[in-house]
Amino acid sequence: MKELTFGTLIAVFEEIFGRGLFWAMVLVAAAVTLAYLYVLIRDRALSMRKFLWAQLSMPFGAILAVVFVQRMTHSGLRDIGGPIDVIVLLGVAVLGAVGSAILVYTVQSLMRPPRSRQKP
Protein backbone atom coordinates (compact mmCIF):
# COMPACT_ATOMS: atom_id res chain seq x y z
CA MET A 1 0.00 0.00 0.00
CA LYS A 2 1.39 3.38 -0.93
CA GLU A 3 -0.82 5.55 1.20
CA LEU A 4 -3.78 4.42 3.21
CA THR A 5 -6.06 7.42 3.59
CA PHE A 6 -9.72 7.31 4.49
CA GLY A 7 -10.58 8.09 0.87
CA THR A 8 -8.49 5.17 -0.42
CA LEU A 9 -10.15 2.86 2.06
CA ILE A 10 -13.60 3.91 0.89
CA ALA A 11 -12.49 3.40 -2.72
CA VAL A 12 -11.23 -0.09 -1.88
CA PHE A 13 -14.46 -1.07 -0.16
CA GLU A 14 -16.51 0.32 -3.04
CA GLU A 15 -14.54 -1.88 -5.40
CA ILE A 16 -14.82 -5.00 -3.23
CA PHE A 17 -18.60 -4.95 -2.97
CA GLY A 18 -19.51 -2.65 -5.85
CA ARG A 19 -20.54 0.91 -5.17
CA GLY A 20 -24.26 0.10 -4.75
CA LEU A 21 -23.88 -2.87 -2.40
CA PHE A 22 -21.22 -1.17 -0.28
CA TRP A 23 -23.28 1.93 0.36
CA ALA A 24 -26.41 -0.20 0.86
CA MET A 25 -24.52 -2.13 3.56
CA VAL A 26 -23.30 1.11 5.12
CA LEU A 27 -26.88 2.39 5.13
CA VAL A 28 -28.19 -0.82 6.72
CA ALA A 29 -25.47 -0.70 9.38
CA ALA A 30 -26.21 2.97 10.01
CA ALA A 31 -29.96 2.31 10.14
CA VAL A 32 -29.53 -0.51 12.68
CA THR A 33 -27.23 1.67 14.77
CA LEU A 34 -29.67 4.57 14.63
CA ALA A 35 -32.57 2.29 15.51
CA TYR A 36 -30.52 0.99 18.44
CA LEU A 37 -29.83 4.53 19.65
CA TYR A 38 -33.52 5.35 19.11
CA VAL A 39 -34.77 2.53 21.32
CA LEU A 40 -32.17 3.39 23.96
CA ILE A 41 -33.29 7.00 24.04
CA ARG A 42 -36.98 6.10 23.79
CA ASP A 43 -36.83 3.58 26.62
CA ARG A 44 -34.25 5.54 28.62
CA ALA A 45 -33.03 2.20 29.87
CA LEU A 46 -31.22 -0.90 28.76
CA SER A 47 -33.51 -3.88 29.32
CA MET A 48 -31.43 -6.66 30.85
CA ARG A 49 -33.92 -9.29 29.68
CA LYS A 50 -33.50 -8.21 26.04
CA PHE A 51 -29.79 -7.81 26.59
CA LEU A 52 -29.61 -11.41 27.78
CA TRP A 53 -31.10 -12.64 24.50
CA ALA A 54 -28.73 -10.34 22.63
CA GLN A 55 -25.79 -11.87 24.47
CA LEU A 56 -27.00 -15.37 23.75
CA SER A 57 -27.00 -14.56 20.03
CA MET A 58 -23.37 -13.42 20.10
CA PRO A 59 -21.63 -16.81 19.64
CA PHE A 60 -23.88 -17.58 16.67
CA GLY A 61 -23.12 -14.19 15.12
CA ALA A 62 -19.40 -14.79 15.65
CA ILE A 63 -19.44 -18.21 14.01
CA LEU A 64 -21.63 -17.03 11.14
CA ALA A 65 -19.28 -14.13 10.41
CA VAL A 66 -16.22 -16.40 10.35
CA VAL A 67 -17.92 -18.98 8.14
CA PHE A 68 -19.12 -16.21 5.79
CA VAL A 69 -15.62 -14.77 5.40
CA GLN A 70 -14.06 -18.21 4.90
CA ARG A 71 -16.70 -19.19 2.35
CA MET A 72 -16.19 -15.95 0.43
CA THR A 73 -12.41 -16.41 0.32
CA HIS A 74 -11.97 -20.16 -0.37
CA SER A 75 -10.18 -20.66 2.93
CA GLY A 76 -10.52 -22.49 6.19
CA LEU A 77 -9.11 -22.80 9.68
CA ARG A 78 -6.09 -24.74 8.40
CA ASP A 79 -4.88 -21.56 6.70
CA ILE A 80 -4.29 -19.70 9.95
CA GLY A 81 -0.53 -19.17 9.75
CA GLY A 82 0.55 -16.64 12.37
CA PRO A 83 -0.52 -14.36 15.20
CA ILE A 84 -1.94 -11.72 12.86
CA ASP A 85 -4.21 -14.37 11.32
CA VAL A 86 -5.57 -15.26 14.76
CA ILE A 87 -6.16 -11.56 15.42
CA VAL A 88 -8.00 -11.14 12.10
CA LEU A 89 -10.09 -14.23 12.80
CA LEU A 90 -10.99 -12.99 16.28
CA GLY A 91 -11.72 -9.54 14.85
CA VAL A 92 -14.16 -11.00 12.34
CA ALA A 93 -15.77 -13.06 15.15
CA VAL A 94 -16.06 -10.01 17.43
CA LEU A 95 -17.63 -7.95 14.65
CA GLY A 96 -20.14 -10.71 13.99
CA ALA A 97 -20.89 -11.08 17.71
CA VAL A 98 -21.37 -7.38 18.37
CA GLY A 99 -23.35 -6.90 15.18
CA SER A 100 -25.74 -9.73 16.01
CA ALA A 101 -26.13 -8.50 19.62
CA ILE A 102 -27.08 -5.01 18.50
CA LEU A 103 -29.39 -6.39 15.83
CA VAL A 104 -31.16 -8.81 18.19
CA TYR A 105 -31.56 -6.18 20.91
CA THR A 106 -32.91 -3.59 18.48
CA VAL A 107 -35.34 -5.97 16.81
CA GLN A 108 -36.70 -7.08 20.21
CA SER A 109 -37.11 -3.49 21.36
CA LEU A 110 -38.84 -2.41 18.19
CA MET A 111 -41.22 -5.37 18.21
CA ARG A 112 -41.95 -5.38 21.94
CA PRO A 113 -41.62 -1.93 23.46
CA PRO A 114 -41.80 -1.79 27.28
CA ARG A 115 -45.48 -1.98 28.28
CA SER A 116 -45.39 0.65 30.95
CA ARG A 117 -42.89 3.15 32.17
CA GLN A 118 -41.62 2.69 35.72
CA LYS A 119 -43.34 5.07 38.00
CA PRO A 120 -41.15 7.51 39.89
Added chain:
Amino acid sequence: MAGPVDFRPSRRGMLGFALAGAITGGLGTRAAQAQRIATKARIIIIGAGAGGTALANRLVQRLDGAQITLIDPRAQHYYQPGLSLVAAGLKPAGYVVSRTTDWLPSGVTLIAETATAIDPETRTVSTENGQTLGYDFLVVAPGLVLDHDAIEGFSLDLVGRDGIGALYAGPDYAAKTWQAASRFAESGGIGLFTRPATEMKCAGAPLKHTFLIEDIASRGGARGRYEMHYACPQPVLFSVPIVSEKVRMLFGQRGIASHYGHTLTAIDPGRKTARFETAIPDPATGTVVKSAAEMPYDYLHVIPPQRAPAVIRQSGLSWADKWTDQGWVECDMKTLRHLRYPQVFALGDVAGVPKGKTAASVKWQVPVIEDHLVAAIQGREGTQTYDGYTSCPLITRVGRAMLVEFDYHNNLVPSFPGVIAPLEELWISWLMKEVALKATYNAMLRGRA
Protein backbone atom coordinates in the same frame (compact mmCIF):
# COMPACT_ATOMS: atom_id res chain seq x y z
CA MET B 1 -27.73 -8.80 46.36
CA ALA B 2 -30.66 -7.22 44.57
CA GLY B 3 -29.88 -4.51 42.06
CA PRO B 4 -31.71 -2.53 39.42
CA VAL B 5 -32.83 -4.61 36.42
CA ASP B 6 -32.16 -1.81 33.96
CA PHE B 7 -29.01 0.08 33.13
CA ARG B 8 -29.59 3.84 32.83
CA PRO B 9 -26.81 5.85 31.22
CA SER B 10 -26.69 9.59 31.85
CA ARG B 11 -27.51 12.03 29.05
CA ARG B 12 -24.10 13.67 29.46
CA GLY B 13 -22.41 10.29 29.06
CA MET B 14 -24.28 9.61 25.82
CA LEU B 15 -23.44 13.04 24.42
CA GLY B 16 -19.77 12.59 25.25
CA PHE B 17 -19.79 9.24 23.50
CA ALA B 18 -21.39 10.69 20.38
CA LEU B 19 -18.90 13.57 20.30
CA ALA B 20 -15.94 11.19 20.56
CA GLY B 21 -17.35 9.22 17.64
CA ALA B 22 -17.76 12.31 15.51
CA ILE B 23 -14.19 13.43 16.16
CA THR B 24 -12.77 10.01 15.30
CA GLY B 25 -14.84 9.91 12.12
CA GLY B 26 -13.42 13.23 10.97
CA LEU B 27 -9.78 12.21 11.39
CA GLY B 28 -9.45 10.57 8.02
CA THR B 29 -10.73 13.35 5.78
CA ARG B 30 -8.46 13.97 2.83
CA ALA B 31 -6.57 17.19 2.28
CA ALA B 32 -7.97 19.42 -0.45
CA GLN B 33 -6.86 18.65 -4.02
CA ALA B 34 -4.06 20.78 -5.44
CA GLN B 35 -5.14 23.38 -7.94
CA ARG B 36 -5.34 22.29 -11.58
CA ILE B 37 -2.72 23.64 -13.94
CA ALA B 38 -3.82 25.33 -17.15
CA THR B 39 -1.93 24.04 -20.19
CA LYS B 40 -2.36 23.28 -23.88
CA ALA B 41 0.19 20.45 -23.84
CA ARG B 42 -0.42 17.53 -26.19
CA ILE B 43 0.17 14.29 -24.29
CA ILE B 44 0.04 10.92 -26.01
CA ILE B 45 -0.13 7.72 -23.99
CA ILE B 46 0.47 4.54 -25.98
CA GLY B 47 -1.42 1.79 -24.18
CA ALA B 48 -4.59 1.91 -22.10
CA GLY B 49 -3.69 -0.91 -19.75
CA ALA B 50 -3.07 -0.54 -16.04
CA GLY B 51 -0.38 2.14 -16.43
CA GLY B 52 -1.87 4.21 -19.26
CA THR B 53 -5.33 4.29 -17.71
CA ALA B 54 -4.17 5.17 -14.19
CA LEU B 55 -1.92 7.93 -15.53
CA ALA B 56 -4.67 9.38 -17.75
CA ASN B 57 -7.03 9.57 -14.78
CA ARG B 58 -4.44 11.33 -12.65
CA LEU B 59 -3.38 13.76 -15.38
CA VAL B 60 -6.99 14.77 -15.97
CA GLN B 61 -7.23 15.65 -12.28
CA ARG B 62 -4.03 17.70 -12.40
CA LEU B 63 -4.20 19.46 -15.77
CA ASP B 64 -6.77 21.84 -17.19
CA GLY B 65 -6.96 22.04 -20.98
CA ALA B 66 -4.31 19.44 -21.82
CA GLN B 67 -4.98 17.36 -24.92
CA ILE B 68 -4.60 13.77 -23.68
CA THR B 69 -4.79 10.98 -26.25
CA LEU B 70 -4.58 7.26 -25.54
CA ILE B 71 -3.77 4.86 -28.36
CA ASP B 72 -4.79 1.24 -27.80
CA PRO B 73 -6.76 -1.13 -30.04
CA ARG B 74 -7.79 -3.48 -27.22
CA ALA B 75 -11.49 -3.17 -26.36
CA GLN B 76 -11.06 -5.33 -23.27
CA HIS B 77 -9.10 -4.49 -20.16
CA TYR B 78 -7.55 -7.42 -18.30
CA TYR B 79 -6.95 -7.45 -14.57
CA GLN B 80 -3.84 -9.55 -15.05
CA PRO B 81 -3.04 -10.26 -11.39
CA GLY B 82 -6.24 -12.35 -11.40
CA LEU B 83 -5.03 -14.77 -14.09
CA SER B 84 -3.30 -16.98 -11.48
CA LEU B 85 -6.63 -17.38 -9.69
CA VAL B 86 -8.45 -18.20 -12.94
CA ALA B 87 -5.82 -20.81 -13.82
CA ALA B 88 -6.39 -22.49 -10.47
CA GLY B 89 -10.16 -22.68 -10.86
CA LEU B 90 -10.76 -20.14 -8.10
CA LYS B 91 -12.31 -17.44 -10.29
CA PRO B 92 -14.09 -17.53 -13.66
CA ALA B 93 -12.45 -16.02 -16.75
CA GLY B 94 -14.85 -13.08 -16.55
CA TYR B 95 -13.32 -12.07 -13.22
CA VAL B 96 -10.40 -10.41 -15.00
CA VAL B 97 -12.26 -8.85 -17.93
CA SER B 98 -13.71 -5.36 -18.19
CA ARG B 99 -13.97 -2.80 -20.96
CA THR B 100 -11.11 -0.40 -21.62
CA THR B 101 -13.55 2.48 -21.92
CA ASP B 102 -15.08 1.74 -18.48
CA TRP B 103 -12.01 3.20 -16.81
CA LEU B 104 -11.21 6.21 -18.95
CA PRO B 105 -12.13 9.68 -17.69
CA SER B 106 -14.08 12.12 -19.79
CA GLY B 107 -11.85 14.69 -21.41
CA VAL B 108 -9.40 12.23 -22.95
CA THR B 109 -9.45 10.82 -26.49
CA LEU B 110 -9.10 7.09 -27.09
CA ILE B 111 -7.89 6.07 -30.54
CA ALA B 112 -8.73 2.37 -30.80
CA GLU B 113 -5.92 1.57 -33.20
CA THR B 114 -2.47 0.08 -33.01
CA ALA B 115 0.43 2.52 -32.87
CA THR B 116 2.61 1.50 -35.80
CA ALA B 117 5.47 3.99 -35.63
CA ILE B 118 7.04 6.40 -33.19
CA ASP B 119 9.44 9.09 -34.32
CA PRO B 120 11.03 10.64 -31.25
CA GLU B 121 13.01 13.10 -33.41
CA THR B 122 9.97 14.75 -35.02
CA ARG B 123 7.80 13.87 -31.99
CA THR B 124 5.08 12.05 -33.84
CA VAL B 125 3.18 8.80 -33.48
CA SER B 126 1.52 7.03 -36.42
CA THR B 127 -1.36 4.59 -36.20
CA GLU B 128 -2.42 1.65 -38.35
CA ASN B 129 -5.05 3.67 -40.24
CA GLY B 130 -2.52 6.28 -41.23
CA GLN B 131 -3.16 8.97 -38.61
CA THR B 132 -0.06 10.88 -37.56
CA LEU B 133 -0.23 12.72 -34.27
CA GLY B 134 2.26 15.19 -32.86
CA TYR B 135 3.05 15.30 -29.17
CA ASP B 136 4.74 17.47 -26.57
CA PHE B 137 5.02 14.52 -24.18
CA LEU B 138 4.84 10.83 -24.91
CA VAL B 139 4.26 8.05 -22.40
CA VAL B 140 4.92 4.58 -23.76
CA ALA B 141 2.91 1.99 -21.84
CA PRO B 142 1.96 -0.65 -24.43
CA GLY B 143 2.80 -3.64 -22.23
CA LEU B 144 4.78 -6.50 -23.67
CA VAL B 145 4.31 -9.31 -26.16
CA LEU B 146 4.42 -13.02 -25.43
CA ASP B 147 6.67 -14.77 -27.94
CA HIS B 148 4.88 -18.11 -28.14
CA ASP B 149 6.54 -18.92 -31.47
CA ALA B 150 9.90 -19.07 -29.73
CA ILE B 151 8.90 -22.45 -28.32
CA GLU B 152 9.03 -25.01 -31.09
CA GLY B 153 6.00 -27.25 -31.35
CA PHE B 154 3.88 -25.00 -29.13
CA SER B 155 0.82 -23.10 -30.25
CA LEU B 156 -2.02 -21.57 -28.31
CA ASP B 157 -4.51 -24.09 -29.78
CA LEU B 158 -2.84 -26.72 -27.61
CA VAL B 159 -3.71 -24.96 -24.35
CA GLY B 160 -6.19 -26.96 -22.30
CA ARG B 161 -5.60 -30.15 -24.31
CA ASP B 162 -3.09 -32.93 -23.74
CA GLY B 163 -1.97 -31.52 -20.43
CA ILE B 164 -0.75 -28.13 -21.61
CA GLY B 165 -1.36 -24.85 -19.79
CA ALA B 166 -0.33 -21.24 -20.49
CA LEU B 167 -1.97 -18.83 -18.09
CA TYR B 168 -0.22 -15.67 -19.30
CA ALA B 169 -1.99 -15.76 -22.66
CA GLY B 170 -5.23 -14.20 -21.36
CA PRO B 171 -8.41 -15.02 -19.46
CA ASP B 172 -9.71 -17.70 -21.83
CA TYR B 173 -6.36 -19.43 -21.97
CA ALA B 174 -6.07 -19.19 -18.19
CA ALA B 175 -9.44 -20.94 -17.90
CA LYS B 176 -8.26 -23.60 -20.37
CA THR B 177 -5.08 -23.93 -18.35
CA TRP B 178 -7.25 -24.85 -15.38
CA GLN B 179 -8.99 -27.54 -17.48
CA ALA B 180 -5.62 -29.20 -18.10
CA ALA B 181 -4.30 -28.59 -14.58
CA SER B 182 -7.43 -29.90 -12.89
CA ARG B 183 -7.15 -33.16 -14.84
CA PHE B 184 -3.60 -33.46 -13.50
CA ALA B 185 -4.83 -32.70 -9.97
CA GLU B 186 -7.34 -35.51 -10.27
CA SER B 187 -5.36 -38.19 -12.07
CA GLY B 188 -1.76 -37.40 -11.12
CA GLY B 189 1.45 -38.04 -13.05
CA ILE B 190 4.32 -35.63 -13.68
CA GLY B 191 3.70 -31.90 -13.40
CA LEU B 192 6.32 -29.74 -15.13
CA PHE B 193 6.36 -25.97 -14.55
CA THR B 194 8.59 -23.56 -16.48
CA ARG B 195 9.58 -19.92 -16.82
CA PRO B 196 11.42 -18.05 -19.59
CA ALA B 197 14.99 -16.72 -19.73
CA THR B 198 13.86 -13.19 -20.59
CA GLU B 199 12.54 -10.52 -18.26
CA MET B 200 8.93 -11.29 -17.49
CA LYS B 201 5.71 -10.01 -15.98
CA CYS B 202 5.34 -10.90 -12.32
CA ALA B 203 8.17 -13.34 -11.68
CA GLY B 204 6.10 -14.73 -8.82
CA ALA B 205 3.38 -16.10 -11.09
CA PRO B 206 5.24 -19.24 -12.23
CA LEU B 207 5.84 -20.07 -8.56
CA LYS B 208 2.25 -19.34 -7.58
CA HIS B 209 0.91 -21.64 -10.27
CA THR B 210 3.27 -24.40 -9.12
CA PHE B 211 2.29 -23.99 -5.48
CA LEU B 212 -1.43 -23.80 -6.23
CA ILE B 213 -1.56 -26.86 -8.46
CA GLU B 214 0.53 -28.83 -5.96
CA ASP B 215 -1.84 -27.81 -3.15
CA ILE B 216 -4.94 -28.71 -5.16
CA ALA B 217 -3.43 -32.03 -6.25
CA SER B 218 -2.48 -32.84 -2.65
CA ARG B 219 -6.12 -32.51 -1.62
CA GLY B 220 -7.60 -34.04 -4.79
CA GLY B 221 -7.75 -37.41 -6.45
CA ALA B 222 -4.06 -37.37 -7.30
CA ARG B 223 -2.98 -37.46 -3.67
CA GLY B 224 0.16 -39.59 -3.44
CA ARG B 225 0.23 -40.23 -7.20
CA TYR B 226 1.92 -37.15 -8.62
CA GLU B 227 5.37 -35.58 -8.80
CA MET B 228 6.22 -31.92 -9.27
CA HIS B 229 9.13 -30.39 -11.23
CA TYR B 230 10.01 -26.72 -11.59
CA ALA B 231 12.44 -25.87 -14.41
CA CYS B 232 13.91 -22.39 -14.76
CA PRO B 233 16.77 -20.90 -16.82
CA GLN B 234 18.07 -18.93 -13.85
CA PRO B 235 20.37 -20.32 -11.13
CA VAL B 236 17.84 -19.25 -8.46
CA LEU B 237 14.08 -19.49 -7.90
CA PHE B 238 13.52 -15.74 -7.43
CA SER B 239 15.65 -12.68 -8.14
CA VAL B 240 15.57 -11.48 -4.52
CA PRO B 241 17.96 -13.81 -2.66
CA ILE B 242 16.13 -13.93 0.66
CA VAL B 243 12.84 -14.75 -1.08
CA SER B 244 14.55 -17.31 -3.30
CA GLU B 245 15.88 -19.11 -0.22
CA LYS B 246 12.45 -19.14 1.38
CA VAL B 247 10.88 -20.57 -1.77
CA ARG B 248 13.68 -23.17 -1.96
CA MET B 249 12.79 -24.30 1.56
CA LEU B 250 9.07 -24.42 0.77
CA PHE B 251 9.76 -26.41 -2.41
CA GLY B 252 11.74 -28.84 -0.26
CA GLN B 253 8.88 -29.24 2.21
CA ARG B 254 6.34 -29.71 -0.56
CA GLY B 255 8.45 -32.16 -2.56
CA ILE B 256 8.80 -29.91 -5.62
CA ALA B 257 12.06 -30.68 -7.47
CA SER B 258 13.98 -27.68 -8.88
CA HIS B 259 15.90 -27.82 -12.16
CA TYR B 260 18.08 -24.73 -12.56
CA GLY B 261 19.63 -23.64 -15.85
CA HIS B 262 16.77 -25.16 -17.89
CA THR B 263 15.33 -23.07 -20.73
CA LEU B 264 12.28 -24.50 -22.46
CA THR B 265 12.93 -24.58 -26.22
CA ALA B 266 10.50 -27.09 -27.66
CA ILE B 267 7.64 -29.39 -26.84
CA ASP B 268 6.41 -32.59 -28.41
CA PRO B 269 2.73 -32.83 -27.46
CA GLY B 270 2.42 -36.29 -29.05
CA ARG B 271 5.11 -37.83 -26.86
CA LYS B 272 4.33 -35.47 -23.95
CA THR B 273 7.95 -34.42 -23.75
CA ALA B 274 9.53 -31.01 -23.24
CA ARG B 275 13.00 -30.14 -24.55
CA PHE B 276 15.30 -27.80 -22.66
CA GLU B 277 18.55 -26.05 -23.37
CA THR B 278 20.59 -26.50 -20.21
CA ALA B 279 23.42 -24.44 -18.78
CA ILE B 280 24.69 -26.07 -15.64
CA PRO B 281 27.96 -25.30 -13.83
CA ASP B 282 30.37 -28.22 -13.69
CA PRO B 283 30.71 -29.15 -10.01
CA ALA B 284 34.47 -29.66 -10.33
CA THR B 285 35.59 -26.71 -12.45
CA GLY B 286 32.69 -24.29 -12.04
CA THR B 287 32.51 -23.63 -15.78
CA VAL B 288 29.03 -23.59 -17.26
CA VAL B 289 28.40 -26.56 -19.49
CA LYS B 290 25.74 -26.12 -22.18
CA SER B 291 23.71 -29.08 -23.24
CA ALA B 292 20.16 -30.21 -23.93
CA ALA B 293 17.74 -32.30 -21.95
CA GLU B 294 14.31 -33.83 -22.37
CA MET B 295 11.75 -34.16 -19.63
CA PRO B 296 8.43 -36.02 -19.74
CA TYR B 297 5.21 -34.48 -18.45
CA ASP B 298 1.56 -35.17 -17.86
CA TYR B 299 0.91 -31.49 -17.19
CA LEU B 300 3.18 -28.77 -18.60
CA HIS B 301 2.91 -25.08 -17.83
CA VAL B 302 4.46 -22.90 -20.54
CA ILE B 303 5.50 -19.28 -20.08
CA PRO B 304 7.03 -17.99 -23.30
CA PRO B 305 9.84 -15.44 -23.68
CA GLN B 306 8.60 -11.86 -23.35
CA ARG B 307 9.66 -8.81 -25.35
CA ALA B 308 8.78 -5.19 -26.00
CA PRO B 309 6.23 -4.71 -28.83
CA ALA B 310 7.72 -4.35 -32.33
CA VAL B 311 6.73 -0.66 -32.58
CA ILE B 312 8.98 0.08 -29.59
CA ARG B 313 11.89 -1.99 -30.84
CA GLN B 314 11.72 -0.26 -34.26
CA SER B 315 11.41 3.26 -32.86
CA GLY B 316 14.94 3.60 -31.53
CA LEU B 317 13.68 4.03 -27.98
CA SER B 318 15.12 0.73 -26.72
CA TRP B 319 18.39 0.21 -24.90
CA ALA B 320 21.22 -0.37 -27.38
CA ASP B 321 23.43 -2.32 -25.01
CA LYS B 322 21.04 -4.07 -22.63
CA TRP B 323 18.32 -6.66 -23.21
CA THR B 324 19.08 -6.43 -26.93
CA ASP B 325 16.92 -9.47 -27.69
CA GLN B 326 14.00 -7.98 -25.74
CA GLY B 327 14.01 -4.25 -26.52
CA TRP B 328 12.87 -2.63 -23.29
CA VAL B 329 12.82 1.20 -23.34
CA GLU B 330 15.98 3.01 -22.31
CA CYS B 331 15.02 5.12 -19.33
CA ASP B 332 16.25 6.46 -16.02
CA MET B 333 15.68 3.91 -13.26
CA LYS B 334 14.45 6.53 -10.81
CA THR B 335 12.35 8.85 -13.00
CA LEU B 336 11.42 6.50 -15.89
CA ARG B 337 12.28 9.35 -18.24
CA HIS B 338 13.95 8.43 -21.51
CA LEU B 339 17.70 9.07 -21.35
CA ARG B 340 17.94 10.56 -24.85
CA TYR B 341 14.46 12.02 -25.34
CA PRO B 342 13.32 13.86 -22.20
CA GLN B 343 9.77 14.29 -23.57
CA VAL B 344 9.35 10.50 -23.46
CA PHE B 345 8.53 8.38 -20.41
CA ALA B 346 8.30 4.60 -20.14
CA LEU B 347 5.65 3.10 -17.89
CA GLY B 348 4.96 -0.47 -16.83
CA ASP B 349 6.14 -3.67 -18.49
CA VAL B 350 7.92 -1.93 -21.35
CA ALA B 351 10.26 0.13 -19.15
CA GLY B 352 13.89 -0.97 -19.27
CA VAL B 353 14.44 -1.12 -15.54
CA PRO B 354 15.70 -4.10 -13.55
CA LYS B 355 12.49 -4.86 -11.69
CA GLY B 356 8.90 -3.83 -11.86
CA LYS B 357 6.79 -5.64 -14.39
CA THR B 358 3.83 -5.88 -12.05
CA ALA B 359 0.66 -3.90 -11.38
CA ALA B 360 2.05 -2.94 -7.98
CA SER B 361 5.08 -1.39 -9.68
CA VAL B 362 2.78 0.50 -12.00
CA LYS B 363 0.98 1.91 -8.98
CA TRP B 364 4.28 3.30 -7.70
CA GLN B 365 5.52 4.43 -11.13
CA VAL B 366 2.43 6.40 -12.15
CA PRO B 367 2.74 9.17 -9.50
CA VAL B 368 6.44 9.58 -10.37
CA ILE B 369 5.76 10.07 -14.08
CA GLU B 370 2.83 12.34 -13.25
CA ASP B 371 5.11 14.45 -11.05
CA HIS B 372 7.87 14.81 -13.65
CA LEU B 373 5.46 15.40 -16.53
CA VAL B 374 3.48 18.08 -14.71
CA ALA B 375 6.74 19.66 -13.50
CA ALA B 376 8.04 19.76 -17.08
CA ILE B 377 4.85 21.52 -18.19
CA GLN B 378 5.44 24.10 -15.46
CA GLY B 379 9.09 24.47 -16.50
CA ARG B 380 10.58 23.00 -13.35
CA GLU B 381 12.10 19.67 -12.31
CA GLY B 382 10.08 16.91 -10.66
CA THR B 383 11.12 15.59 -7.28
CA GLN B 384 9.54 12.14 -6.91
CA THR B 385 11.54 8.99 -7.59
CA TYR B 386 10.76 5.32 -8.12
CA ASP B 387 12.98 2.92 -6.22
CA GLY B 388 11.94 -0.31 -7.87
CA TYR B 389 9.07 -1.14 -5.55
CA THR B 390 7.39 -4.37 -6.53
CA SER B 391 4.89 -6.36 -4.58
CA CYS B 392 3.92 -9.96 -5.01
CA PRO B 393 1.36 -11.74 -2.87
CA LEU B 394 3.18 -15.03 -3.42
CA ILE B 395 0.44 -17.61 -3.03
CA THR B 396 1.71 -20.84 -1.51
CA ARG B 397 -1.63 -22.61 -0.97
CA VAL B 398 -5.30 -21.99 -1.61
CA GLY B 399 -5.81 -19.92 1.54
CA ARG B 400 -2.26 -18.78 2.22
CA ALA B 401 0.28 -16.36 0.72
CA MET B 402 3.45 -14.45 1.54
CA LEU B 403 3.18 -10.69 1.02
CA VAL B 404 6.59 -10.17 -0.57
CA GLU B 405 7.52 -6.54 -1.28
CA PHE B 406 10.98 -5.47 -2.45
CA ASP B 407 12.93 -2.78 -4.32
CA TYR B 408 15.83 -2.39 -6.79
CA HIS B 409 18.33 -3.21 -4.06
CA ASN B 410 16.76 -6.59 -3.22
CA ASN B 411 15.70 -5.17 0.13
CA LEU B 412 12.40 -6.26 1.58
CA VAL B 413 10.16 -3.22 2.06
CA PRO B 414 7.15 -4.49 3.98
CA SER B 415 4.13 -2.18 4.07
CA PHE B 416 3.08 -3.48 7.46
CA PRO B 417 6.32 -4.22 9.32
CA GLY B 418 5.83 -6.11 12.55
CA VAL B 419 2.26 -6.94 11.60
CA ILE B 420 2.40 -8.85 8.33
CA ALA B 421 5.67 -10.75 8.14
CA PRO B 422 6.88 -10.83 4.51
CA LEU B 423 8.30 -14.35 4.53
CA GLU B 424 5.56 -16.04 6.52
CA GLU B 425 2.74 -17.95 4.86
CA LEU B 426 -0.32 -16.13 6.15
CA TRP B 427 -4.07 -16.17 5.71
CA ILE B 428 -4.23 -12.37 5.85
CA SER B 429 -1.87 -12.11 2.86
CA TRP B 430 -4.17 -14.47 0.98
CA LEU B 431 -7.17 -12.35 1.95
CA MET B 432 -5.39 -9.33 0.50
CA LYS B 433 -4.77 -11.13 -2.80
CA GLU B 434 -8.22 -12.67 -3.00
CA VAL B 435 -10.35 -9.79 -1.75
CA ALA B 436 -8.56 -6.46 -1.53
CA LEU B 437 -6.12 -6.55 -4.43
CA LYS B 438 -8.57 -6.17 -7.29
CA ALA B 439 -10.30 -3.40 -5.38
CA THR B 440 -7.01 -1.58 -4.90
CA TYR B 441 -6.15 -2.15 -8.55
CA ASN B 442 -9.45 -0.71 -9.72
CA ALA B 443 -9.04 2.27 -7.41
CA MET B 444 -5.57 2.75 -8.94
CA LEU B 445 -7.03 2.66 -12.48
CA ARG B 446 -9.38 5.46 -11.49
CA GLY B 447 -6.42 7.43 -10.15
CA ARG B 448 -7.69 7.17 -6.59
CA ALA B 449 -5.04 4.98 -4.96
